[in-house]
Amino acid sequence: MASRIHKPSTGPGHRIRLYSRLAELAWRTGPGIALLTMFGTLLSAAAPLAVVSVVGALAAAAPAVARDGLESAAGHHALLWVLAATVLLFLQWTASTVRTAGATALGLRVDAALQRDLMAAVMRPEGIGHLEDARTADLLSVGRDTFRAAWGRPGRLATTLSGLVTSWLVVAGAVVALVHFDPWAGLAVAAAGLWVAREERVASRTEAAHHYGNAESSRRLEYLYALGSDPTAAKEVRVFGLSGFLLRAFSATWRESMRSVLTPIPRRPTLATGTLAVAVLGSLAWIAARAVDGQVAPGDAAIYIQSLMLVLTGIQQSAWTGLQTELALATLSKYADAVDAVNGCADGGSAGGAPIAAPTRSISFENVSFRYPNADADSLAALGLEIPAGRSLAIVGANGAGKSTLVKLFCGLYEPTKGRIAVDGVDLAGADKKSWRRNIAAVFQDSTRFALPARANVGFGRVEAMDDEAGMVQAAAEAEIAEDLAALGAGWDTPLSAEYTDGTDLSGGQWQKVALARALFAVRHGARVLILDEPAAHLDARAEARLHERFLELTEGLTTVVISHRFSTVRRADSIVVLDDGRVAEQGTHDELIKRGGRYAHMFALQAARFADSDSLDSEVVADR
Numbered sequence: 245m246a247s248r249i250h251k252p253s254t255g256p257g258h259r260i261r262l263y264s265r266l267a268e269l270a271w272r273t274g275p276g277i278a279l280l281t282m283f284g285t286l287l288s289a290a291a292p293l294a295v296v297s298v299v300g301a302l303a304a305a306a307p308a309v310a311r312d313g314l315e316s317a318a319g320h321h322a323l324l325w326v327l328a329a330t331v332l333l334f335l336q337w338t339a340s341t342v343r344t345a346g347a348t349a350l351g352l353r354v355d356a357a358l359q360r361d362l363m364a365a366v367m368r369p370e371g372i373g374h375l376e377d378a379r380t381a382d383l384l385s386v387g388r389d390t391f392r393a394a395w396g397r398p399g400r401l402a403t404t405l406s407g408l409v410t411s412w413l414v415v416a417g418a419v420v421a422l423v424h425f426d427p428w429a430g431l432a433v434a435a436a437g438l439w440v441a442r443e444e445r446v447a448s449r450t451e452a453a454h455h456y457g458n459a460e461s462s463r464r465l466e467y468l469y470a471l472g473s474d475p476t477a478a479k480e481v482r483v484f485g486l487s488g489f490l491l492r493a494f495s496a497t498w499r500e501s502m503r504s505v506l507t508p509i510p511r512r513p514t515l516a517t518g519t520l521a522v523a524v525l526g527s528l529a530w531i532a533a534r535a536v537d538g539q540v541a542p543g544d545a546a547i548y549i550q551s552l553m554l555v556l557t558g559i560q561q562s563a564w565t566g567l568q569t570e571l572a573l574a575t576l577s578k579y580a581d582a583v584d585a586v587n588g589c590a591d592g593g594s595a596g597g598a599p600i601a602a603p604t605r606s607i608s609f610e611n612v613s614f615r616y617p618n619a620d621a622d623s624l625a626a627l628g629l630e631i632p633a634g635r636s637l638a639i640v641g642a643n644g645a646g647k648s649t650l651v652k653l654f655c656g657l658y659e660p661t662k663g664r665i666a667v668d669g670v671d672l673a674g675a676d677k678k679s680w681r682r683n684i685a686a687v688f689q690d691s692t693r694f695a696l697p698a699r700a701n702v703g704f705g706r707v708e709a710m711d712d713e714a715g716m717v718q719a720a721a722e723a724e725i726a727e728d729l730a731a732l733g734a735g736w737d738t739p740l741s742a743e744y745t746d747g748t749d750l751s752g753g754q755w756q757k758v759a760l761a762r763a764l765f766a767v768r769h770g771a772r773v774l775i776l777d778e779p780a781a782h783l784d785a786r787a788e789a790r791l792h793e794r795f796l797e798l799t800e801g802l803t804t805v806v807i808s809h810r811f812s813t814v815r816r817a818d819s820i821v822v823l824d825d826g827r828v829a830e831q832g833t834h835d836e837l838i839k840r841g842g843r844y845a846h847m848f849a850l851q852a853a854r855f856a857d858s859d860s861l862d863s864e865v866v867a868d869r
């Protein structure tokens with residue numbers, strides 16, 4: 245795998261890059277909404293400052309109105325100020341509504357765009373090595389987890405940042421007003437406010453870092469919770485009496501993860517807040533004394549006091565939104581790291597190169613070695629193997645011998661570390677993997693159970709041909725699952741998942757037949773290479789026996805690779821390969837290998853004896869002894 249180790253980004257420039265990434269996303273997904281949100285933000289900040297001036301003017305006019313009455317010129321002016329204040333308050337309310345609605349809509353779009361970008365990046369490499377790499381998988385889990393928890397969504401930045409900008413504009417405007425009255429008092433309040441804001445930012449960043457710093461214990465907590473509540477684990481949890489263990493482990497992990505959060509009261513933020521309180525109270529006392537002395541007019545005093553209040557509420561609001569911003573920013577940073585890490589994987593090559601048609605001569609493994617990323621040993625070691633086109637090859641071997649690995653390389657999901665795989669002499673490494681895979685139909689050992697309608701589960705064999713209803717039914721009939729699917733509540737439209745109200749789950753054997761039907765549907769639409777990895781593992785004895793009977797018919801004319809621990813499946817193949825420790829240990833037909841009396845003959849005899857002892861239905865195996 246040619247992948248570079250991705251280092252998470254940090255440093256001062258990193259925040260600027262994150263903000264510009266956010267701005268780019270916002271602009272890309274909703275330029276109109278972005279402009280509206282910015283307009284709402286500016287108006288939300290300007291309106292309260294204007295209200296302060298208007299209320300100041302009202303306070304200034306109050307003595308004259310009290311003296312001359314409402315009918316006087318002063319009274320008319322005061323009424324105009326009241327009207328202006330009402331309009332401004334309405335404007336403030338409208339602006340704040342526009343800002344919140346715009347930011348929410350923008351945030352949802354940003355979140356969706358980020359998810360799409362990450363999905364596209366994850367699916368771009370033709371190989372799957374990046375998905376099995378622990379660090380990349382860790383980064384990718386952010387995508388899944390944060391979208392379940394609203395607080396950490398990167399799109400929340402649209403809301404929190406517009407709130408933060410509003411707060412700071414209001415604070416800045418109010419400080420200008422304070423400085424205008426008395427530069428020293430104004431600057432003292434501003435300096436104390438800045439200190440409080442700085443301490444809050446440090447605390448928010450620590451909290452955000454704690455959240456991701458504890459990713460491992462959080463994951464363990466989630467895992468323990470899932471074990472205790474997940475239906476799939478419920479059987480074993482009960483049978484083995486694991487509930488006490490799980491509850492104790494959950495509590496211990498929770499305590500461990502909370503240790504760094506539950507710290508004593510922090511000194512510096514407390515000192516900063518105390519200093520701000522002293523500055524504000526001192527300013528209030530100062531203005532009150534001057535107002536009593538008649539050195540400051542009542543209107544000016546009103547403006548001064550309101551400005552002080554605006555500074556206080558602005559700083560208080562920015563504390564909460566600041567924390568939310570840091571958390572969402574930390575998630576955005578993880579996203580950026582995940583996309584960069586995935587983009588750094590050149591594993592499996594990308595689409596491009598010469599297209600590869602179905603083999604007409606052979607597929608050959610030439611001295612192929614392969615080591616998984618982060619593994620210390622090779623899973624395939626200088627393996628040489630010729631798979632003749634149009635014939636069937638069975639691969640047998642002990643657990644961990646390298647059978648599934650061979651198939652993954654065959655499908656182009658990994659590149660060999662050494663050697664090459666050639667299709668009719670053409671190296672797969674430089675070829676267009678997509679065109680190669682169109683030739684392949686596969687039933688994997690752990691085939692995917694799509695929580696989608698039955699139709700999709702079969703039709704995904706050739707997604708462009710999903711309107712071929714007759715073909716799907718035919719493929720399902722060949723896999724002996726057509727009747728079961730037709731009998732479902734909504735027939736072929738029934739979602740195959742019990743999590744949907746009208747959906748249903750299938751048994752393990754039925755799922756395996758659906759996977760076979762999917763592969764056979766691909767064969768109907770042009771796939772000429774069939775891979776069967778333990779195709780009968782979940783089948784009952786009768787279904788397995790019928791699959792064996794029809795093996796030749798199903799695989800006729802196809803290049804077939806079948807992996808199985810069941811010799812009744814294996815023996816029907818045209819040739820058999822025994823893998824041992826990533827190497828070919830033996831190769832030949834069933835009869836040749838039995839005659840040779842080597843590893844294959846030994847394994848076959850062992851299994852046949854077991855079947856004979858247990859009175860197996862598989863009389864053929866016994867008969868062959």
Ligand SMILES: Nc1ncnc2c1ncn2[C@@H]1O[C@H](COP(=O)(O)OP(=O)(O)OP(=O)(O)O)[C@@H](O)[C@H]1O
Binds near residue numbers: 617623642647
């Ligand atoms: N994703 C992976 N990362 C690291 N090592 C792996 C990975 N997958 C498999 N291996 C290792 O590669 C070797 C071959 O595994 P493989 O799955 O190919 O065996 P197998 O012959 O298919 O076994 P089984 O019969 O149990 O399915 C084993 O040693 C296994 O531990």
